Each structure stands twice: as C-alpha cells, then as structure tokens.
Amino acid sequence: MIKITNLFLFVLATQLLSAQAKPEFRAVWVATVDNIDWPSQKGLSVDSQKAEFIRLINLHQQNGMNALIVQVRPATDAFYPSPYEPWSEWLSGVQGKPPSPYYDPLQFMITETHKRGMEFHAWCNPYRADFKIGTASIAPSHITRVHPDWFLPYGDKLYFDPGNKAAQAFVADVIGDIVRRYNVDAIHFDDYFYPYRIAGKEFPDSVTYKLYGKGLTTDDWRRSNVDSIIVSLNRIIKKIKPQVKFGISPFGVWRNADKDPRGSNTKAGQTNYDDLYADILLWLEKGWIDYVAPQLYWEFGHKAAPYEVLIDWWSKHSYGKHCYIGLGIYRAGSSDIWKDSTLIPRQIELLRKTPNIQGMIFFSSKTFNKNPNGWNDSLRLHYFKDPAAIPAMDWLKKK
Secondary structure: OHHHHHHHHHHHHHHHHHOOEOOOEEEEEEOOHHHOOOOOOOOOOHHHHHHHHHHHHHHHHHOOOOEEEEEEEOOOOEOOOOOOOOEOHHHHOOOOOOOOOOOOHHHHHHHHHHHOOOEEEEEEOOOEEEOOOOOOOOOOOOHHHHOHHHEEEEOOEEEEOOOOHHHHHHHHHHHHHHHHHOOOOEEEEOOOOOOOOEOOEOOOOHHHHHHHOOOOOHHHHHHHHHHHHHHHHHHHHHHHOOOOEEEEOOEOOOOEOOOOOOOEOOOOOOOHHHHHOOOHHHHHHHOOOOEEOOEEOOOOOOOOOOHHHHHHHHHOOOOOOEEEEEEOHHHOOOOOHHHOOOHHHHHHHHHHHOOOOOEEEEOOHHHHHHOHHHHHHHHHHHHOOOOEOOOOOOOOOOO
16 A cells, blocks of 8 residues: 555656746736836726736736736836835826825735745836826926936936936935835846937937046946946845845847947847947846846847847857846737737747747736737647746845
8 A cells, every 4th residue: 555655646746747847937027107007097996906916917827927027116106105206106196196095016916926926026117207298297205306406308208317326326225125125036127228319319418427427438438327227236136135136128139240249130220238328248247137138029030130030149148147038929910920820939939949048028918918819828728838937046145
C-alpha cells in the first residue's frame, strides 16, 4: 500500500510540474491617464471603481497573466493619499478631491493583485505635470502652482524641467514615498522623459542649460539630466526596499544604425537616445535598472522598425538584465496586417525562441475586453494555458 501511495504521489507531482510553464513575465499595462483603461470614466462611485478593477484583474488572471503594471501617477497626481501630490482628476473628476466614501485605490489594487498570486508594478510618469494646459483640473496644492519655476510648457502640456535639481529631488521623494508605504513589487517608468519632439519647436530649457550646461553640448547635458534621475531613483528604491524592482519601458528604438554602429537596422523618426535623451543601454550596462520593456508595437517587416529586427537587437543589448517585450494589441483591426489573427501569436513564438527575453507586456488592458482577433482565446487555450512563475532576478537583495 505504501509503494502504491508513493507511486501515486510521484505521478501527481510529475503532472503538476509538467503543467507549470517555465518562468515567464506575462503582464498588462493598465493606463489611468485620461481614463484609458481604469476607471472607465471620471466620477464613478467607489463601488463602481472597485467592481471595474475586479472585473479587469479577473479577466487578465483568466487569460494567464501573472503581473499588472498600473499607472498610479499619470500627471504629477496620485491614485493614493500622497503627502506630495493631489488626488488624480481621473478618479473623481476634480484634482485633489479624495474618493468618497474614502478608500485607498493603490492599496486596494495591490491587495487584489497579490490575492491572485500576481505581481503589482506601480507605473509612474516621471515628468508630465499638466496633461492639457487650460483644460486639465489643477488643484491649488499641485506642485505646478507651488513651484511654477520648475516647469516648462511644450505643446499643450506642462513638464518638469529635467535639468532642475530641485525638481529631480521632488520626483525622487515621491517615488521613495510609494516604495516606503506600499508593498509594490516594482516601480515602472514609461518612455516619457524629455517629451517627444514637436516639429519646428525646441524644448524651452535654454535658461537652465546656460546655468548648468558646464561645457556639455545641449544633447549630452539633457542625457546627463535623465541619467541623474535614474541613478537617484535606483538608489532610493534599493535603499528603502532592496527587493523592489526598477523597470523602464522605452520607445522601441534606442538609436538607428546610421547614427551609431551599436544601433539597430531601423529608420525610426525619433529615438530614445537622440530625441528623448534616454540612454537605456547605459542604464542596463551600469545596472541602474532591473528590467527593460521596449515597446515593439510594430509588425514583422515594418518598413522603418521591423519587429523581428528589434527583438533580435534588444536580446543582444540587455546586459544580463531582464527584457520583456511590449506588444501592441491595441493595434488590432487598425490595418489589414493587424486583422491577422496569427500576428500576436507569431510575435509570442518568436520572443520565446529569442535568447535573453524573459516575457512580454501587452498594451493595453481595455483591448482585451473585446477579445481582439480571438487573442484572449489564443492565450487561454494555448500560449498561457499553463501558469508560469515570475522569472527570478538573482542580483536583487532579499528582504
């Protein structure tokens, strides 16, 4: 009887192991700016906000995801009670107005995410301060009103001046506060450092450059400003909680090969290095970030930025850190190419075959509500059928 029982346990354990896929990061971006993904509109009741989030996370859990990347600081505001920044207008409709009846949306989302065995990455926009000048709700306590000299207008938005050291310190304090008070698994920044260029308009930081340029070219000085905030954020995150990850999701092209032999064989109109002043490779090489999630929202054979070219390039330039590929499911149905139900499955198959790629992130959450091109079914029935653990980062210090 004992032998039979032992044999049964062995067979059961073998089956359980075989049903567990190899570790793989499977995540979804949940954008709160302009109510893109959650909540679906301003001014929803607290019960409706909670119910929407539960539906959202249950859908992604059923699809096989093991992490959510939720935007908690979309425009120098907060989806949590912050000592530094006012409540987001995309909750109540009025910046600075807390939920009523009161609750802490960030704590609620972390609890619900962890309850399902998923990671919670707190997504913050570093420098966007006023989403639409003259239209966005801005509270009297907002930092743009307290320190207007820290900010610069560009297009229809207001941004922190990245060259202002006081502004950098403020952003670091905000992030440190999140890490200190909340059980987040990671801090996540997107691609907006210096803003994307507007044709014919130069970012208006000439006064700051004259004060602090110190002989550097404007471009090198701007890159040094972004490097400084990355170093500062890495330092404060690891000092408070060494186990918390720090990830960046950059635009998909670091630099074109015609500008740099290390660049990719692409013809992108704007790049991280030359236009956003974000030297992602330096951050990976120096170990200032734990993962990179390049936004490869293009198809195979794209004339300027082919998916297959870029995934190969990023796999060769991750410097031992994790690389999760950003997949653009939001483009479903936007062209004949994106009506092809095999497109995302083929992109997943290629990333799984490519060395040094540990997973993927989908942009964005709401697209899954419509099961575009049957991709929910593809994930549930095939690609994410078996659960996967989050890939371990051996360099992280534990609690």
